Amino acid sequence: MIKTDILIIGAGPTGLFTVFEAGLLQLKCHLIDSLPIPGGQCAEIYPKKPIYDIPSHPEILAGDLVEKLLQQIKPFQPGYTLGEVAISLEKTEDNQYIVTTDKGTRHCAPVIAIAGGLGSFEPRKPPIKDLEFYENKGVEYMIKDPEKFRNQNVVLAGGGDSALDWTLFLEGIASSVTLLHRRNEFRGALDSVEKVQQLKNQGRIQLLTPAEVIQIEGTEKVESLLINHNGEEIKKICDAFIPLFGLTPKLGPIADWGLEIEKNAIKVDNSLDYQTNLPGVYAIGDVNTYPGKLKLILCGFHEATLMCQSAFQRIYPEKKNVLKYTTVSGVKGFDGSHKQAQKATIKSIE
Amino acid sequence: MSNDITIHVIDRDGITHTLSAPTDMNLNLMELCKASDLPVEGICGGMALCASCQCYIESSHNFPQQSEDEEAMLAEAFYVKENSRLACQIHLHSNLEGLVVRIAPEG
Numbered sequence: 001m002i003k004t005d006i007l008i009i010g011a012g013p014t015g016l017f018t019v020f021e022a023g024l025l026q027l028k029c030h031l032i033d034s035l036p037i038p039g040g041q042c043a044e045i046y047p048k049k050p051i052y053d054i055p056s057h058p059e060i061l062a063g064d065l066v067e068k069l070l071q072q073i074k075p076f077q078p079g080y081t082l083g084e085v086a087i088s089l090e091k092t093e094d095n096q097y098i099v100t101t102d103k104g105t106r107h108c109a110p111v112i113a114i115a116g117g118l119g120s121f122e123p124r125k126p127p128i129k130d131l132e133f134y135e136n137k138g139v140e141y142m143i144k145d146p147e148k149f150r151n152q153n154v155v156l157a158g159g160g161d162s163a164l165d166w167t168l169f170l171e172g173i174a175s176s177v178t179l180l181h182r183r184n185e186f187r188g189a190l191d192s193v194e195k196v197q198q199l200k201n202q203g204r205i206q207l208l209t210p211a212e213v214i215q216i217e218g219t220e221k222v223e224s225l226l227i228n229h230n231g232e233e234i235k236k237i238c239d240a241f242i243p244l245f246g247l248t249p250k251l252g253p254i255a256d257w258g259l260e261i262e263k264n265a266i267k268v269d270n271s272l273d274y275q276t277n278l279p280g281v282y283a284i285g286d287v288n289t290y291p292g293k294l295k296l297i298l299c300g301f302h303e304a305t306l307m308c309q310s311a312f313q314r315i316y317p318e319k320k321n322v323l324k325y326t327t328v329s330g331v332k333g334f335d336g337s338h339k340q341a342q343k344a345t346i347k348s349i350e
Numbered sequence: 351m352s353n354d355i356t357i358h359v360i361d362r363d364g365i366t367h368t369l370s371a372p373t374d375m376n377l378n379l380m381e382l383c384k385a386s387d388l389p390v391e392g393i394c395g396g397m398a399l400c401a402s403c404q405c406y407i408e409s410s411h412n413f414p415q416q417s418e419d420e421e422a423m424l425a426e427a428f429y430v431k432e433n434s435r436l437a438c439q440i441h442l443h444s445n446l447e448g449l450v451v452r453i454a455p456e457g
């Protein structure tokens with residue numbers, strides 16, 4: 001069981017900045033995210049796009065913002081459970097919460113900060129009949145262990161970077177790789193597009209465009225696919241089918257945790273500390289709603305800051321917390337580091 | 351207001367919502383639907399990166415050609431038909447008076 005002071009669900013910008021504000025109060029944090037990397041929407045949807053409304057950054061790429069946040073929170077050594085979805089929340093008799101993920105990892109903390117944004121990023125599934133029946137029986141949406149496909153006949157579908165990148169990667173592992181896409185144009189890094197073109201020219205992969213899988217066949221597992229290629233139906237014998245159509249956020253299980261939900265967001269008390277209807281469970285950033293709510297990064301940062309003050313009082317009811325400026329008291333990391341403003345030199349002039 | 355146009359949006363239950371839309375506020379159809387509490391998500395905020403705003407055009411209005419981004423995104427979307435468009439790429443303009451669109455299934 002992983003134990004911490006504040007368990008943060010969601011490692012987007014809001015969740016990451018929470019680690020910093022909690023750290024200033026000497027509270028430890030652990031983050032859970034369904035994505036394999038931190039950064040939330042900034043990392044998954046628009047890492048290479050600029051943001052213009054982060055105070056004091058006239059322009060910053062979303063990916064760079066995440067990098068800088070990670071740098072800022074590093075001294076506070078947060079723990080990470082990445083690539084797992086938080087699916088359940090239970091309260092213990094001694095007023096702690098236990099959060100369990102889809103992979104069975106258990107976490108325990110007196111304070112939960114839900115910074116889940118638009119929801120947990122999950123793969124977009126194409127509308128193919130019985131697709132779900134074949135999940136883990138040849139159908140995969142994310143490649144966690146490429147070795148699994150060694151000596152297999154693999155079919156990938158999609159027109160973006162991940163379809164191109166995995167085609168290139170699996171070509172060296174699988175016994176055959178087929179990439180199919182609904183049109184001839186691919187939207188990806190030029191370099192990857194060119195490499196895929198080369199492999200196709202060398203006959204090392206099969207490229208089918210315009211093409212679309214219309215049916216999966218097989219009694220126990222994937223055995224073949226029925227593909228519409230250029231208006232003609234063809235059958236393709238294969239062991240694995242990997243549809244790569246990006247990820248989409250789904251609020252998912254959080255909606256069943258007994259929290260007050262309004263318009264797909266969690267209602268919080270914004271006049272005080274962004275606490276939900278469950279004491280000790282806070283919701284901050286894009287995931288919450290209150291009168292006048294704006295889904296912006298800077299609003300998430302503000303909410304995280306106020307929430308940490310309230311969390312401190314909950315964890316240490318007997319202690320009084322006095323606000324200190326970082327310039328005055330510096331930043332003491334859990335890694336032993338201590339950043340501090342330079343003292344003025346005082347020297348006499350003879 | 352004189353600058354307003356009328357747009358008919360058919361939701362996923364087949365119910366038609368008649369919306370009055372301003373043409374002088376630099377709005378697109380995705381933003382109009384969201385502001386009217388219709389179930390259009392607009393996850394990517396209108397950058398043609400998510401297809402959560404896909405709709406079908408059911409009237410015979412003339413549209414400017416799809417941009418490359420929109421074409422590429424629709425090629426990766428589901429339930430795409432001949433008359434599919436991304437609502438976020440449809441700028442509300444006076445020539446769209448009486449437009450009829452149907453919201454595509456979630457996917």
Ligand SMILES: Cc1cc2nc3c(=O)[nH]c(=O)nc-3n(C[C@H](O)[C@H](O)[C@H](O)COP(=O)(O)OP(=O)(O)OC[C@H]3O[C@@H](n4cnc5c(N)ncnc54)[C@H](O)[C@@H]3O)c2cc1C
Nearest residue numbers: 010012013014034040041086116117119120121285286297
């Ligand atoms: C294209 C685009 C442009 C934008 N431009 C701007 C801009 O210019 N300025 C601005 O201020 N904002 C902008 N935004 C909005 C901004 O990105 C969001 O406000 C911000 O990302 C919210 O941060 P967050 O940490 O609250 O949530 P998110 O970034 O959504 O992160 C939430 C994380 O929680 C995870 N999660 C959720 N539920 C679970 C669960 N049950 N288990 C595990 N993990 C879970 C998700 O996988 C996700 O990674 C833009 C958004 C988009 C899409």
Ligand code: FES
Nearest residue numbers: 392396398401438
């Ligand atoms: S809002 Fe994402 S494509 Fe239109």
